[in-house]
Amino acid sequence: MTTPQQLRREAIRMTAHAETGHIPSNLSAIEIIHTLFMRVLKLDPERPDWPDRDRFIPSKGHCAAAIYLAMAAAGLFDRKRLDAFNVDGGEVPAILARYGLPGLEADSGPLGRGISIGIGVALAAKHDNRDYRTYVLVGDGECQEGQIWEAAMLAPTLKLDNLVVIVDDNRLQGSFVTSEVIESKLDEQFAAFGWQVHRVDGHSVEELEEALRAPQDRPKVVLATTVKGKGVAMMEHEPDWHYRRLTFSELVVSLRGLR
Structure with missing residues:
Protein backbone atom coordinates (compact mmCIF):
# COMPACT_ATOMS: atom_id res chain seq x y z
CA MET A 1 0.00 0.00 0.00
CA THR A 2 1.16 3.52 -0.81
CA THR A 3 2.35 5.36 2.32
CA PRO A 4 1.80 9.04 3.19
CA GLN A 5 5.51 9.68 2.74
CA GLN A 6 5.44 8.20 -0.76
CA LEU A 7 2.47 10.40 -1.61
CA ARG A 8 4.30 13.43 -0.21
CA ARG A 9 7.42 12.71 -2.27
CA GLU A 10 5.40 12.16 -5.45
CA ALA A 11 3.36 15.32 -4.89
CA ILE A 12 6.54 17.39 -4.58
CA ARG A 13 7.96 15.91 -7.77
CA MET A 14 4.72 16.25 -9.71
CA THR A 15 4.10 19.89 -8.78
CA ALA A 16 7.75 20.81 -9.40
CA HIS A 17 7.78 19.11 -12.81
CA ALA A 18 4.54 20.87 -13.78
CA GLU A 19 5.86 24.20 -12.44
CA THR A 20 2.82 24.85 -10.26
CA GLY A 21 2.39 26.54 -6.91
CA HIS A 22 0.25 25.35 -3.97
CA ILE A 23 2.91 22.83 -2.96
CA PRO A 24 2.53 23.45 0.82
CA SER A 25 -1.26 23.07 0.51
CA ASN A 26 -0.72 19.60 -0.92
CA LEU A 27 1.73 18.63 1.80
CA SER A 28 -0.51 19.63 4.72
CA ALA A 29 -3.34 17.42 3.42
CA ILE A 30 -1.33 14.28 2.60
CA GLU A 31 -2.32 12.20 5.63
CA ILE A 32 -5.96 13.29 5.34
CA ILE A 33 -6.16 12.24 1.71
CA HIS A 34 -4.17 9.04 2.30
CA THR A 35 -6.49 8.02 5.15
CA LEU A 36 -9.57 8.64 3.05
CA PHE A 37 -8.51 6.80 -0.09
CA MET A 38 -6.39 4.06 1.45
CA ARG A 39 -8.44 3.28 4.58
CA VAL A 40 -11.90 4.81 4.74
CA LEU A 41 -13.68 5.42 1.43
CA LYS A 42 -15.83 2.59 0.10
CA LEU A 43 -14.81 2.40 -3.58
CA ASP A 44 -14.73 -0.10 -6.45
CA PRO A 45 -11.73 0.52 -8.74
CA GLU A 46 -13.38 -1.57 -11.45
CA ARG A 47 -16.50 0.63 -11.33
CA PRO A 48 -15.64 4.27 -10.54
CA ASP A 49 -19.34 5.14 -10.96
CA TRP A 50 -20.61 2.32 -8.70
CA PRO A 51 -23.88 3.72 -7.23
CA ASP A 52 -23.03 2.65 -3.67
CA ARG A 53 -19.53 4.15 -3.61
CA ASP A 54 -18.70 6.74 -0.97
CA ARG A 55 -18.47 10.26 -2.38
CA PHE A 56 -15.50 12.60 -1.88
CA ILE A 57 -16.02 16.32 -2.57
CA PRO A 58 -12.70 18.22 -2.83
CA SER A 59 -13.73 21.74 -1.89
CA LYS A 60 -10.05 22.42 -1.19
CA GLY A 61 -9.12 21.78 -4.81
CA HIS A 62 -5.68 23.36 -4.79
CA CYS A 63 -4.23 20.18 -3.24
CA ALA A 64 -5.14 18.49 -6.53
CA ALA A 65 -1.78 16.75 -6.98
CA ALA A 66 -2.15 14.84 -3.71
CA ILE A 67 -5.76 13.92 -4.51
CA TYR A 68 -4.95 12.70 -8.03
CA LEU A 69 -2.05 10.62 -6.70
CA ALA A 70 -4.18 9.03 -3.98
CA MET A 71 -6.91 8.23 -6.49
CA ALA A 72 -4.38 6.56 -8.76
CA ALA A 73 -2.95 4.62 -5.80
CA ALA A 74 -6.50 3.46 -5.00
CA GLY A 75 -6.73 2.05 -8.52
CA LEU A 76 -9.30 4.45 -9.96
CA PHE A 77 -7.13 5.18 -13.01
CA ASP A 78 -3.65 4.53 -14.40
CA ARG A 79 -0.91 6.58 -12.74
CA LYS A 80 0.54 7.38 -16.18
CA ARG A 81 -2.43 9.62 -16.89
CA LEU A 82 -1.03 12.05 -14.33
CA ASP A 83 1.90 12.80 -16.66
CA ALA A 84 -0.50 15.34 -18.17
CA PHE A 85 -0.77 17.28 -14.89
CA ASN A 86 -1.13 21.01 -15.57
CA VAL A 87 -0.74 20.55 -19.33
CA ASP A 88 -2.77 23.09 -21.33
CA GLY A 89 -5.93 21.49 -22.65
CA GLY A 90 -5.29 18.29 -20.70
CA GLU A 91 -7.54 16.24 -18.43
CA LEU A 96 -9.01 19.86 -9.45
CA ALA A 97 -11.84 19.57 -11.98
CA ARG A 98 -14.34 16.84 -12.75
CA TYR A 99 -13.85 16.47 -16.51
CA GLY A 100 -11.40 13.89 -17.79
CA LEU A 101 -10.37 11.49 -15.06
CA PRO A 102 -12.86 8.94 -13.67
CA GLY A 103 -13.86 8.96 -10.01
CA LEU A 104 -14.15 12.72 -9.51
CA GLU A 105 -17.46 13.90 -8.07
CA ALA A 106 -17.31 17.71 -8.36
CA ASP A 107 -15.27 20.65 -9.59
CA SER A 108 -13.41 22.67 -6.98
CA GLY A 109 -12.53 26.04 -8.45
CA PRO A 110 -14.55 28.60 -6.43
CA LEU A 111 -13.92 28.16 -2.71
CA GLY A 112 -16.75 27.69 -0.22
CA ARG A 113 -19.08 25.48 -2.26
CA GLY A 114 -18.00 22.04 -1.10
CA ILE A 115 -20.23 21.56 1.94
CA SER A 116 -23.26 22.76 -0.03
CA ILE A 117 -22.50 20.21 -2.74
CA GLY A 118 -21.94 17.58 -0.06
CA ILE A 119 -25.34 18.34 1.48
CA GLY A 120 -27.02 17.75 -1.87
CA VAL A 121 -25.18 14.46 -2.39
CA ALA A 122 -25.85 13.25 1.17
CA LEU A 123 -29.52 14.21 0.85
CA ALA A 124 -29.73 12.25 -2.42
CA ALA A 125 -28.43 9.16 -0.60
CA LYS A 126 -31.24 9.51 1.94
CA HIS A 127 -33.82 10.02 -0.80
CA ASP A 128 -32.60 6.96 -2.74
CA ASN A 129 -32.27 4.76 0.37
CA ARG A 130 -28.54 4.18 -0.23
CA ASP A 131 -26.00 3.83 2.54
CA TYR A 132 -23.01 5.58 0.96
CA ARG A 133 -21.37 8.41 2.89
CA THR A 134 -20.25 11.81 1.64
CA TYR A 135 -16.91 13.29 2.69
CA VAL A 136 -15.96 16.93 2.03
CA LEU A 137 -12.45 18.38 2.38
CA VAL A 138 -12.21 22.14 3.05
CA GLY A 139 -9.44 24.49 4.11
CA ASP A 140 -9.41 26.61 7.25
CA GLY A 141 -9.06 29.83 5.27
CA GLU A 142 -11.93 28.67 3.10
CA CYS A 143 -14.07 28.60 6.26
CA GLN A 144 -14.20 32.39 6.05
CA GLU A 145 -16.61 32.04 3.12
CA GLY A 146 -20.20 32.84 4.08
CA GLN A 147 -21.55 29.89 2.10
CA ILE A 148 -19.69 27.53 4.44
CA TRP A 149 -21.78 28.72 7.39
CA GLU A 150 -25.06 28.75 5.50
CA ALA A 151 -24.37 25.08 4.75
CA ALA A 152 -23.24 24.44 8.32
CA MET A 153 -26.60 25.71 9.59
CA LEU A 154 -28.59 23.60 7.12
CA ALA A 155 -26.93 20.18 7.47
CA PRO A 156 -28.04 19.47 11.09
CA THR A 157 -31.58 20.60 10.27
CA LEU A 158 -31.66 17.94 7.54
CA LYS A 159 -30.28 15.35 10.03
CA LEU A 160 -27.51 14.31 7.65
CA ASP A 161 -25.78 11.62 9.67
CA ASN A 162 -24.09 10.47 6.43
CA LEU A 163 -22.14 13.71 5.90
CA VAL A 164 -18.55 14.19 7.11
CA VAL A 165 -16.52 17.38 6.66
CA ILE A 166 -12.75 17.42 7.15
CA VAL A 167 -11.04 20.78 7.69
CA ASP A 168 -7.33 21.00 6.82
CA ASP A 169 -6.57 23.42 9.64
CA ASN A 170 -3.02 24.51 8.77
CA ARG A 171 -3.55 28.10 9.99
CA LEU A 172 -2.28 29.73 6.79
CA GLN A 173 -4.24 31.00 3.79
CA GLY A 174 -2.69 32.27 0.61
CA SER A 175 0.16 34.53 1.70
CA PHE A 176 -1.26 35.25 5.16
CA VAL A 177 -1.69 33.80 8.63
CA THR A 178 -5.36 32.80 8.82
CA SER A 179 -6.03 34.37 12.23
CA GLU A 180 -4.67 37.71 11.00
CA VAL A 181 -7.30 37.79 8.24
CA ILE A 182 -10.27 36.63 10.37
CA GLU A 183 -10.03 35.22 13.88
CA SER A 184 -12.18 32.11 14.23
CA LYS A 185 -12.85 29.27 16.68
CA LEU A 186 -13.89 26.45 14.38
CA ASP A 187 -14.48 23.93 17.17
CA GLU A 188 -16.97 26.22 18.90
CA GLN A 189 -18.57 27.47 15.69
CA PHE A 190 -19.40 24.05 14.27
CA ALA A 191 -20.57 22.81 17.68
CA ALA A 192 -22.86 25.83 18.00
CA PHE A 193 -24.59 24.85 14.75
CA GLY A 194 -25.17 21.31 16.02
CA TRP A 195 -22.31 19.36 14.44
CA GLN A 196 -20.47 16.44 16.02
CA VAL A 197 -16.92 17.79 16.37
CA HIS A 198 -13.62 15.88 16.48
CA ARG A 199 -10.23 17.61 16.83
CA VAL A 200 -7.29 15.44 15.71
CA ASP A 201 -3.64 15.56 14.72
CA GLY A 202 -3.99 15.87 10.96
CA HIS A 203 -0.70 14.06 10.39
CA SER A 204 -1.73 10.99 12.40
CA VAL A 205 -3.38 8.42 10.16
CA GLU A 206 -4.60 6.54 13.23
CA GLU A 207 -6.32 9.59 14.78
CA LEU A 208 -7.84 10.55 11.44
CA GLU A 209 -9.20 7.08 10.77
CA GLU A 210 -10.65 6.78 14.28
CA ALA A 211 -12.46 10.11 13.95
CA LEU A 212 -13.68 9.44 10.42
CA ARG A 213 -15.07 6.04 11.43
CA ALA A 214 -16.59 7.23 14.73
CA PRO A 215 -20.37 6.61 14.90
CA GLN A 216 -22.49 9.68 14.25
CA ASP A 217 -26.12 10.65 14.58
CA ARG A 218 -25.75 14.05 12.89
CA PRO A 219 -23.30 15.79 10.53
CA LYS A 220 -19.70 15.35 11.67
CA VAL A 221 -16.69 17.62 11.24
CA VAL A 222 -13.11 16.45 11.74
CA LEU A 223 -10.85 19.41 12.44
CA ALA A 224 -7.39 18.23 11.46
CA THR A 225 -4.54 20.30 12.90
CA THR A 226 -1.82 20.29 10.23
CA VAL A 227 1.39 22.02 9.18
CA LYS A 228 1.39 23.77 5.84
CA GLY A 229 4.39 22.52 3.90
CA LYS A 230 4.69 19.47 6.19
CA GLY A 231 7.92 17.54 5.67
CA VAL A 232 9.90 20.26 3.87
CA ALA A 233 11.71 22.43 6.42
CA MET A 234 11.97 25.55 4.27
CA MET A 235 8.20 25.50 3.56
CA GLU A 236 6.75 24.63 6.96
CA HIS A 237 4.70 27.51 8.47
CA GLU A 238 5.96 29.85 5.69
CA PRO A 239 3.08 31.67 3.93
CA ASP A 240 5.34 33.02 1.17
CA TRP A 241 5.56 29.52 -0.33
CA HIS A 242 1.85 29.32 -1.22
CA TYR A 243 2.32 30.55 -4.81
CA ARG A 244 6.03 29.88 -5.30
CA ARG A 245 7.43 27.25 -7.62
CA LEU A 246 10.38 25.04 -6.86
CA THR A 247 13.65 25.54 -8.70
CA PHE A 248 15.61 22.39 -9.52
CA SER A 249 18.05 22.99 -6.66
CA GLU A 250 15.15 23.56 -4.23
CA LEU A 251 13.53 20.34 -5.45
CA VAL A 252 16.70 18.41 -4.71
CA VAL A 253 16.96 19.97 -1.24
CA SER A 254 13.26 19.28 -0.53
CA LEU A 255 13.48 15.61 -1.47
CA ARG A 256 16.78 15.00 0.33
CA GLY A 257 15.54 16.63 3.52
CA LEU A 258 12.02 15.19 3.44
CA ARG A 259 10.89 14.32 6.96
Whole structure:
Protein backbone atom coordinates (compact mmCIF):
# COMPACT_ATOMS: atom_id res chain seq x y z
CA MET A 1 0.00 0.00 0.00
CA THR A 2 1.16 3.52 -0.81
CA THR A 3 2.35 5.36 2.32
CA PRO A 4 1.80 9.04 3.19
CA GLN A 5 5.51 9.68 2.74
CA GLN A 6 5.44 8.20 -0.76
CA LEU A 7 2.47 10.40 -1.61
CA ARG A 8 4.30 13.43 -0.21
CA ARG A 9 7.42 12.71 -2.27
CA GLU A 10 5.40 12.16 -5.45
CA ALA A 11 3.36 15.32 -4.89
CA ILE A 12 6.54 17.39 -4.58
CA ARG A 13 7.96 15.91 -7.77
CA MET A 14 4.72 16.25 -9.71
CA THR A 15 4.10 19.89 -8.78
CA ALA A 16 7.75 20.81 -9.40
CA HIS A 17 7.78 19.11 -12.81
CA ALA A 18 4.54 20.87 -13.78
CA GLU A 19 5.86 24.20 -12.44
CA THR A 20 2.82 24.85 -10.26
CA GLY A 21 2.39 26.54 -6.91
CA HIS A 22 0.25 25.35 -3.97
CA ILE A 23 2.91 22.83 -2.96
CA PRO A 24 2.53 23.45 0.82
CA SER A 25 -1.26 23.07 0.51
CA ASN A 26 -0.72 19.60 -0.92
CA LEU A 27 1.73 18.63 1.80
CA SER A 28 -0.51 19.63 4.72
CA ALA A 29 -3.34 17.42 3.42
CA ILE A 30 -1.33 14.28 2.60
CA GLU A 31 -2.32 12.20 5.63
CA ILE A 32 -5.96 13.29 5.34
CA ILE A 33 -6.16 12.24 1.71
CA HIS A 34 -4.17 9.04 2.30
CA THR A 35 -6.49 8.02 5.15
CA LEU A 36 -9.57 8.64 3.05
CA PHE A 37 -8.51 6.80 -0.09
CA MET A 38 -6.39 4.06 1.45
CA ARG A 39 -8.44 3.28 4.58
CA VAL A 40 -11.90 4.81 4.74
CA LEU A 41 -13.68 5.42 1.43
CA LYS A 42 -15.83 2.59 0.10
CA LEU A 43 -14.81 2.40 -3.58
CA ASP A 44 -14.73 -0.10 -6.45
CA PRO A 45 -11.73 0.52 -8.74
CA GLU A 46 -13.38 -1.57 -11.45
CA ARG A 47 -16.50 0.63 -11.33
CA PRO A 48 -15.64 4.27 -10.54
CA ASP A 49 -19.34 5.14 -10.96
CA TRP A 50 -20.61 2.32 -8.70
CA PRO A 51 -23.88 3.72 -7.23
CA ASP A 52 -23.03 2.65 -3.67
CA ARG A 53 -19.53 4.15 -3.61
CA ASP A 54 -18.70 6.74 -0.97
CA ARG A 55 -18.47 10.26 -2.38
CA PHE A 56 -15.50 12.60 -1.88
CA ILE A 57 -16.02 16.32 -2.57
CA PRO A 58 -12.70 18.22 -2.83
CA SER A 59 -13.73 21.74 -1.89
CA LYS A 60 -10.05 22.42 -1.19
CA GLY A 61 -9.12 21.78 -4.81
CA HIS A 62 -5.68 23.36 -4.79
CA CYS A 63 -4.23 20.18 -3.24
CA ALA A 64 -5.14 18.49 -6.53
CA ALA A 65 -1.78 16.75 -6.98
CA ALA A 66 -2.15 14.84 -3.71
CA ILE A 67 -5.76 13.92 -4.51
CA TYR A 68 -4.95 12.70 -8.03
CA LEU A 69 -2.05 10.62 -6.70
CA ALA A 70 -4.18 9.03 -3.98
CA MET A 71 -6.91 8.23 -6.49
CA ALA A 72 -4.38 6.56 -8.76
CA ALA A 73 -2.95 4.62 -5.80
CA ALA A 74 -6.50 3.46 -5.00
CA GLY A 75 -6.73 2.05 -8.52
CA LEU A 76 -9.30 4.45 -9.96
CA PHE A 77 -7.13 5.18 -13.01
CA ASP A 78 -3.65 4.53 -14.40
CA ARG A 79 -0.91 6.58 -12.74
CA LYS A 80 0.54 7.38 -16.18
CA ARG A 81 -2.43 9.62 -16.89
CA LEU A 82 -1.03 12.05 -14.33
CA ASP A 83 1.90 12.80 -16.66
CA ALA A 84 -0.50 15.34 -18.17
CA PHE A 85 -0.77 17.28 -14.89
CA ASN A 86 -1.13 21.01 -15.57
CA VAL A 87 -0.74 20.55 -19.33
CA ASP A 88 -2.77 23.09 -21.33
CA GLY A 89 -5.93 21.49 -22.65
CA GLY A 90 -5.29 18.29 -20.70
CA GLU A 91 -7.54 16.24 -18.43
CA VAL A 92 -5.51 16.82 -15.24
CA PRO A 93 -5.67 20.54 -14.32
CA ALA A 94 -3.73 21.94 -11.36
CA ILE A 95 -6.98 23.04 -9.70
CA LEU A 96 -9.01 19.86 -9.45
CA ALA A 97 -11.84 19.57 -11.98
CA ARG A 98 -14.34 16.84 -12.75
CA TYR A 99 -13.85 16.47 -16.51
CA GLY A 100 -11.40 13.89 -17.79
CA LEU A 101 -10.37 11.49 -15.06
CA PRO A 102 -12.86 8.94 -13.67
CA GLY A 103 -13.86 8.96 -10.01
CA LEU A 104 -14.15 12.72 -9.51
CA GLU A 105 -17.46 13.90 -8.07
CA ALA A 106 -17.31 17.71 -8.36
CA ASP A 107 -15.27 20.65 -9.59
CA SER A 108 -13.41 22.67 -6.98
CA GLY A 109 -12.53 26.04 -8.45
CA PRO A 110 -14.55 28.60 -6.43
CA LEU A 111 -13.92 28.16 -2.71
CA GLY A 112 -16.75 27.69 -0.22
CA ARG A 113 -19.08 25.48 -2.26
CA GLY A 114 -18.00 22.04 -1.10
CA ILE A 115 -20.23 21.56 1.94
CA SER A 116 -23.26 22.76 -0.03
CA ILE A 117 -22.50 20.21 -2.74
CA GLY A 118 -21.94 17.58 -0.06
CA ILE A 119 -25.34 18.34 1.48
CA GLY A 120 -27.02 17.75 -1.87
CA VAL A 121 -25.18 14.46 -2.39
CA ALA A 122 -25.85 13.25 1.17
CA LEU A 123 -29.52 14.21 0.85
CA ALA A 124 -29.73 12.25 -2.42
CA ALA A 125 -28.43 9.16 -0.60
CA LYS A 126 -31.24 9.51 1.94
CA HIS A 127 -33.82 10.02 -0.80
CA ASP A 128 -32.60 6.96 -2.74
CA ASN A 129 -32.27 4.76 0.37
CA ARG A 130 -28.54 4.18 -0.23
CA ASP A 131 -26.00 3.83 2.54
CA TYR A 132 -23.01 5.58 0.96
CA ARG A 133 -21.37 8.41 2.89
CA THR A 134 -20.25 11.81 1.64
CA TYR A 135 -16.91 13.29 2.69
CA VAL A 136 -15.96 16.93 2.03
CA LEU A 137 -12.45 18.38 2.38
CA VAL A 138 -12.21 22.14 3.05
CA GLY A 139 -9.44 24.49 4.11
CA ASP A 140 -9.41 26.61 7.25
CA GLY A 141 -9.06 29.83 5.27
CA GLU A 142 -11.93 28.67 3.10
CA CYS A 143 -14.07 28.60 6.26
CA GLN A 144 -14.20 32.39 6.05
CA GLU A 145 -16.61 32.04 3.12
CA GLY A 146 -20.20 32.84 4.08
CA GLN A 147 -21.55 29.89 2.10
CA ILE A 148 -19.69 27.53 4.44
CA TRP A 149 -21.78 28.72 7.39
CA GLU A 150 -25.06 28.75 5.50
CA ALA A 151 -24.37 25.08 4.75
CA ALA A 152 -23.24 24.44 8.32
CA MET A 153 -26.60 25.71 9.59
CA LEU A 154 -28.59 23.60 7.12
CA ALA A 155 -26.93 20.18 7.47
CA PRO A 156 -28.04 19.47 11.09
CA THR A 157 -31.58 20.60 10.27
CA LEU A 158 -31.66 17.94 7.54
CA LYS A 159 -30.28 15.35 10.03
CA LEU A 160 -27.51 14.31 7.65
CA ASP A 161 -25.78 11.62 9.67
CA ASN A 162 -24.09 10.47 6.43
CA LEU A 163 -22.14 13.71 5.90
CA VAL A 164 -18.55 14.19 7.11
CA VAL A 165 -16.52 17.38 6.66
CA ILE A 166 -12.75 17.42 7.15
CA VAL A 167 -11.04 20.78 7.69
CA ASP A 168 -7.33 21.00 6.82
CA ASP A 169 -6.57 23.42 9.64
CA ASN A 170 -3.02 24.51 8.77
CA ARG A 171 -3.55 28.10 9.99
CA LEU A 172 -2.28 29.73 6.79
CA GLN A 173 -4.24 31.00 3.79
CA GLY A 174 -2.69 32.27 0.61
CA SER A 175 0.16 34.53 1.70
CA PHE A 176 -1.26 35.25 5.16
CA VAL A 177 -1.69 33.80 8.63
CA THR A 178 -5.36 32.80 8.82
CA SER A 179 -6.03 34.37 12.23
CA GLU A 180 -4.67 37.71 11.00
CA VAL A 181 -7.30 37.79 8.24
CA ILE A 182 -10.27 36.63 10.37
CA GLU A 183 -10.03 35.22 13.88
CA SER A 184 -12.18 32.11 14.23
CA LYS A 185 -12.85 29.27 16.68
CA LEU A 186 -13.89 26.45 14.38
CA ASP A 187 -14.48 23.93 17.17
CA GLU A 188 -16.97 26.22 18.90
CA GLN A 189 -18.57 27.47 15.69
CA PHE A 190 -19.40 24.05 14.27
CA ALA A 191 -20.57 22.81 17.68
CA ALA A 192 -22.86 25.83 18.00
CA PHE A 193 -24.59 24.85 14.75
CA GLY A 194 -25.17 21.31 16.02
CA TRP A 195 -22.31 19.36 14.44
CA GLN A 196 -20.47 16.44 16.02
CA VAL A 197 -16.92 17.79 16.37
CA HIS A 198 -13.62 15.88 16.48
CA ARG A 199 -10.23 17.61 16.83
CA VAL A 200 -7.29 15.44 15.71
CA ASP A 201 -3.64 15.56 14.72
CA GLY A 202 -3.99 15.87 10.96
CA HIS A 203 -0.70 14.06 10.39
CA SER A 204 -1.73 10.99 12.40
CA VAL A 205 -3.38 8.42 10.16
CA GLU A 206 -4.60 6.54 13.23
CA GLU A 207 -6.32 9.59 14.78
CA LEU A 208 -7.84 10.55 11.44
CA GLU A 209 -9.20 7.08 10.77
CA GLU A 210 -10.65 6.78 14.28
CA ALA A 211 -12.46 10.11 13.95
CA LEU A 212 -13.68 9.44 10.42
CA ARG A 213 -15.07 6.04 11.43
CA ALA A 214 -16.59 7.23 14.73
CA PRO A 215 -20.37 6.61 14.90
CA GLN A 216 -22.49 9.68 14.25
CA ASP A 217 -26.12 10.65 14.58
CA ARG A 218 -25.75 14.05 12.89
CA PRO A 219 -23.30 15.79 10.53
CA LYS A 220 -19.70 15.35 11.67
CA VAL A 221 -16.69 17.62 11.24
CA VAL A 222 -13.11 16.45 11.74
CA LEU A 223 -10.85 19.41 12.44
CA ALA A 224 -7.39 18.23 11.46
CA THR A 225 -4.54 20.30 12.90
CA THR A 226 -1.82 20.29 10.23
CA VAL A 227 1.39 22.02 9.18
CA LYS A 228 1.39 23.77 5.84
CA GLY A 229 4.39 22.52 3.90
CA LYS A 230 4.69 19.47 6.19
CA GLY A 231 7.92 17.54 5.67
CA VAL A 232 9.90 20.26 3.87
CA ALA A 233 11.71 22.43 6.42
CA MET A 234 11.97 25.55 4.27
CA MET A 235 8.20 25.50 3.56
CA GLU A 236 6.75 24.63 6.96
CA HIS A 237 4.70 27.51 8.47
CA GLU A 238 5.96 29.85 5.69
CA PRO A 239 3.08 31.67 3.93
CA ASP A 240 5.34 33.02 1.17
CA TRP A 241 5.56 29.52 -0.33
CA HIS A 242 1.85 29.32 -1.22
CA TYR A 243 2.32 30.55 -4.81
CA ARG A 244 6.03 29.88 -5.30
CA ARG A 245 7.43 27.25 -7.62
CA LEU A 246 10.38 25.04 -6.86
CA THR A 247 13.65 25.54 -8.70
CA PHE A 248 15.61 22.39 -9.52
CA SER A 249 18.05 22.99 -6.66
CA GLU A 250 15.15 23.56 -4.23
CA LEU A 251 13.53 20.34 -5.45
CA VAL A 252 16.70 18.41 -4.71
CA VAL A 253 16.96 19.97 -1.24
CA SER A 254 13.26 19.28 -0.53
CA LEU A 255 13.48 15.61 -1.47
CA ARG A 256 16.78 15.00 0.33
CA GLY A 257 15.54 16.63 3.52
CA LEU A 258 12.02 15.19 3.44
CA ARG A 259 10.89 14.32 6.96
